[in-house]
Every structure is written in C-alpha cells, then in structure tokens.
Amino acid sequence: MEALDLLPTRRSDLQEIAETVDYMEVVEQPKKDNPHFIEANTKEVDLQHLKTDCIVPVFSKDNELTISHPNFIETVWDAANSFFSGERIDKPDIRISHIVKGRIPEAIHKPVNQLLESDKTQYYERMMFCFEVPTIYETIEGNKLTLSIGGVRAYNHMNLYSKKGIEKFKVFIGFKNQVCCNLCVFTDGLNSCLEVSNTNELYRIVLEMFNNYNPAKHIHLMQTLTDSYLTEHQFCQLLGRMRLYQSLPQGYQKEIPRMLLTDTQINSVSKAYIQDENFGSLGSDINMWKFYNLLTGANKSSYIDSFLDRSLNATEMAVGINSALHGDEKYKWFLD
Incomplete structure (x- = not known):
C-alpha cells in the first residue's frame, strides 16, 4: 500500500482549510461493470440526475433548505481530493x-x-x-482491496417539520473488495452520527475523520483474519447461535455482543458458504477472512439507512469470533 501525504493534523488548520476551500465539480467518468456495493431496493443514479431532476427538501417551519444530496456528495469528494492530493x-x-x-x-x-412531466416533483429519502x-x-x-470513501443521507432520521437545525449524515472511509464489491468498514473509519448545519462544518469533520483513520492498521486487522479457521461444525454452530440471538429475551441479549444481521441475511451467509465461488467452503474449514466476506456480502441486502451500522457490525463480529477462537471470552457465546 502506498504511503499517504497527510494534511496538517491541528484542528485549527483543518478549520482554515474548510473555510477557504474552492469546491470542485465532480467529473463524470466511464462506469465500471462491477457488482454494486449495496443492493436491497436501491436504484443507481448519477449526480446530474440529483442536480437537475430532483428538488431539495426544506425545513417546513422556516422554509430553509437542507443540505442537498449533491452538495453532500461533492463536499466529501472534494475533501478526499484535498486530503489525498496526487492520488486518483x-x-x-x-x-x-x-x-x-x-x-x-x-x-x-x-x-x-x-x-x-413538468408538473411533477421528486426527491429521494435515502441516498x-x-x-x-x-x-x-x-x-x-x-483479493485486491482499494481505499474507498462514501456516505449515507437518510431524511427519515431528521425532523423536516421543524425549523432548520442540525442535519445528520454518515460518512466512512475503508476498503472495497474488488472481487465482490463488499465494503470493509472499521471503527475509526466511520462517523455514523455526523451532525452539522452547513457544508463547511461537514468538510472540516470529514477531513478530521480522514486524518484519524489508519489504513495500515485496518489492513493488518483484516490480514489477521486469514490465519484462523472455523471447522464446518463450528461454522454451523455459529450460524445457529446467530439465528438464536434475535429471539433471545432482551435482558439476556444485552449480556452478549450485538449482532445486527437479520435472519434473511444469516440465511444468505449459509447459502453463500455452499455456493459462493470466492468465499464458499462447503466440506472444509473456512478461514475468518472468507467468513468476514460472507457477512459483508449478506449485508449488501440492507436498506441504505442501516447499511453502514451493519457493515461495522460485520467487522466487529468477524474480529470478535476470531478472538474467541484464540481464547477470548467476549464472543465465546456464539461458538458454545
């Protein structure tokens, strides 16, 4: 992995950059014939569609504009161009x-x-x-992993019937597995409750997140997963416990590390264990790297507003189960 030229780390420096930056337009490039990083009920659109064919919601009590989807995308994209200067x-x-x-x-x-058509208006609640x-x-x-950056906007997490106030976003930096487009998100590469009132604040906080993220540490964490294996019996035991988790009494569930995948997604994990040409391992032991990718692959069926939380949870699960294989007690319940 190539070394990064990092920006100054002082908060005042990041604030000054956010206040003086000239925002650049995202240049459209040819599409790639890759699987999508998320599936569920989503539809692919381009930036121009969001700019020209969609209205921008307002806060109803004072008719103040929200930060639009295009402004959100362009602010994060521009911050990445500034922070990773010289990279493509x-x-x-x-x-x-x-x-x-x-x-x-x-x-x-x-x-x-x-x-x-000119009578109609539209916008998207989730992006x-x-x-x-x-x-x-x-x-x-x-598996080639490339550094990837993105974000989520979900208007259903905001109260648009009030006066303009803090707006909520989710932003991440991590790696995308080019074999399957699965996103790998780690704790210090996710801000799941980013609250700002303007794009300057958004830009500054995104820069801070980039500065705090350690890609080498993230890569090392994922590489450690290749050294541990689940037997087929342990894998089946783990799937059964994951299914059981959702039905546990609330008090009992609180004593166990959280597990956010749904029953349908757990079923997808078991199906992929048998059929996935890249990460399936039917009849043999499965290493934790492959198991992790079965989890992140199943997560692609999540709705937009829950995707990043479950993506992080997939990392927590894989790392926690890996530790349990080496004697750690925290995730031991899933293997008992």
Whole structure:
C-alpha cells in the first residue's frame, strides 16, 4: 500500500482549510461493470440526475433548505481530493431509494392522467454513495482491496417539520473488495452520527475523520483474519447461535455482543458458504477472512439507512469470533 501525504493534523488548520476551500465539480467518468456495493431496493443514479431532476427538501417551519444530496456528495469528494492530493479519485457510485413524489403548485388540482412531466416533483429519502481511490490498495488472499470513501443521507432520521437545525449524515472511509464489491468498514473509519448545519462544518469533520483513520492498521486487522479457521461444525454452530440471538429475551441479549444481521441475511451467509465461488467452503474449514466476506456480502441486502451500522457490525463480529477462537471470552457465546 502506498504511503499517504497527510494534511496538517491541528484542528485549527483543518478549520482554515474548510473555510477557504474552492469546491470542485465532480467529473463524470466511464462506469465500471462491477457488482454494486449495496443492493436491497436501491436504484443507481448519477449526480446530474440529483442536480437537475430532483428538488431539495426544506425545513417546513422556516422554509430553509437542507443540505442537498449533491452538495453532500461533492463536499466529501472534494475533501478526499484535498486530503489525498496526487492520488486518483474515481467518480461516485450513487444509489437511492424511497422516492418522494409531489407536484408543483400549478398542478395541484390536475387529475393524475393529465399530469405533465413538468408538473411533477421528486426527491429521494435515502441516498448512499461510494467512490474509490484506486491508487491506494492492498491484496489479501488474492483479493485486491482499494481505499474507498462514501456516505449515507437518510431524511427519515431528521425532523423536516421543524425549523432548520442540525442535519445528520454518515460518512466512512475503508476498503472495497474488488472481487465482490463488499465494503470493509472499521471503527475509526466511520462517523455514523455526523451532525452539522452547513457544508463547511461537514468538510472540516470529514477531513478530521480522514486524518484519524489508519489504513495500515485496518489492513493488518483484516490480514489477521486469514490465519484462523472455523471447522464446518463450528461454522454451523455459529450460524445457529446467530439465528438464536434475535429471539433471545432482551435482558439476556444485552449480556452478549450485538449482532445486527437479520435472519434473511444469516440465511444468505449459509447459502453463500455452499455456493459462493470466492468465499464458499462447503466440506472444509473456512478461514475468518472468507467468513468476514460472507457477512459483508449478506449485508449488501440492507436498506441504505442501516447499511453502514451493519457493515461495522460485520467487522466487529468477524474480529470478535476470531478472538474467541484464540481464547477470548467476549464472543465465546456464539461458538458454545
């Protein structure tokens, strides 16, 4: 993995950069024929569609604009270009869901079958984007991992019926497995409750997150997963415990480390163990790197607003089970 030229680490320096930066336009580049980093009920769109075909929601009590999806994407993309100066930054892949449809005031009384396209309005309640820094990469067990950055915006986590206030975002920096586009998110590469009121604050906090993230530590953590194995019996025991977890009494569940995957996603893990050509291991031991990718692969069916939390939890689960194999007690319940 190539060395990074880091920006100054003092908070005052980051604040000054955020206040003086000239924002750059995201340049569209050819699409790649890769699997999507998230699936579920999402749809792929481009930045121009969000800019020209969608309205921007407002806070209803004072009619103040929210930070738009395009502004969010461009602010993070621009921060990445500044922080990783000299590296190549790909265009964002954008996925949306939960469309909110409306009409312009002049078309309020028109029957549906008489509506013109110019009468309609729309925006998306949930949006996730991801872009790669392909010049920064590492290889684990033949899988090329490239540095990846992205974020989530979910209006359902905000109160748009109030006056303008703090707006909530989620931003991450981690690695994407090029074999399957699974995203690998680690604790210091995720801000799951980023609260700001303008794009300057957003830019500064994103820069701080980039500065605090240690890609070498993240890579080392994932490499350690290649040295431990689950027997087929242990794997089946683990799946059974994961299924059981969701039905445990609340008090009992609190005594166990959290597990956020759904029953449907656990079923996907078991199916992939048998059928996945890259990470399946039917009839043999499975190393923890492959198990981790079964978890992150199953997570691709999550909705946008829960994706990053479950992505981090997949890392916690894989690392915790790996530690349990070496005698740690915290995740031992999943293997008993």
